[in-house]
Amino acid sequence: QYVLALPGWEKTKLTYRIVNYTPDMKQADVDTSIQKAFEIWSAVTPLTFSRVYEETADFYIVFVTGAHGNCPRRFDGPLGVLGHAFPPSDPFRGNVHLDDDENWTASLVQFNLMLVATHEIGHALGLAHSGDPRALMFPNYKLMEPIDFPLTQDDIDGIQLMGP
Numbered sequence: 001q002y003v004l005a006l007p008g009w010e011k012t013k014l015t016y017r018i019v020n021y022t023p024d025m026k027q028a029d030v031d032t033s034i035q036k037a038f039e040i041w042s043a044v045t046p047l048t049f050s051r052v053y054e055e056t057a058d059f060y061i062v063f064v065t066g067a068h069g070n071c072p073r074r075f076d077g078p079l080g081v082l083g084h085a086f087p088p089s090d091p092f093r094g095n096v097h098l099d100d101d102e103n104w105t106a107s108l109v110q111f112n113l114m115l116v117a118t119h120e121i122g123h124a125l126g127l128a129h130s131g132d133p134r135a136l137m138f139p140n141y142k143l144m145e146p147i148d149f150p151l152t153q154d155d156i157d158g159i160q161l162m163g164p
């Protein structure tokens with residue numbers, strides 16, 4: 001299993017793979033949403049994320065429903081939980097699963113894929129939920145303003161605290 005030694009960031013060049021696509025969106029919109037979600041975190045850390053195809057990657061973006069593969073967690077149909085991700089300490093580290101029973105969009109119509117993906121990637125980088133209702137890592141989905149830069153100082157402090 002790929003060692004993702006993230007805390008302290010001995011490894012800063014990270015890779016991600018989009019394993020499959022949701023039928024809700026154009027594939028190009030999924031690619032852009034995921035790319036933007038990683039860019040948001042690389043803007044506030046020394047981390048860089050590059051996309052790989054058909055190879056081992058640090059992060060896997062997967063659209064699944066209900067019980068899926070050998071994942072220890074399952075999804076719950078439309079609404080409820082929108083996604084889940086595993087922290088670097090977890091054997092499933094790097095997995096970012098999105099519930100394909102949701103309606104995914106690249107717009108302000110819920111649920112905006114980029115926003116949810118940024119939140120889940122925050123978890124995959126090791127961030128826990130925030131108590132700050134304005135924070136991206138807050139446990140309840142809401143449309144953030146500005147949508148292209150949804151991080152708050154709380155989120156930035158959280159991820160930078162994990163740095164060297």
Ligand SMILES: O=C1CC=C(NS(=O)(=O)c2ccc(-c3ccccc3)cc2)CC1=O
Pocket residue numbers: 080081082083084085115116119120123135136137138139140141142144
């Ligand atoms: O580990 C968990 C368990 C439950 C979760 N609930 S969720 O999937 O409905 C979810 C909630 C809020 C967000 C979110 C919060 C702020 C901005 C964007 C998305 C994303 C997913 C999210 C999550 O990451």
Ligand SMILES: [Ca+2]
Pocket residue numbers: 075076077078079080081082099101102
């Ligand atoms: Ca759901």
Ligand SMILES: [Zn+2]
Pocket residue numbers: 068071072073074084097
């Ligand atoms: Zn899963």
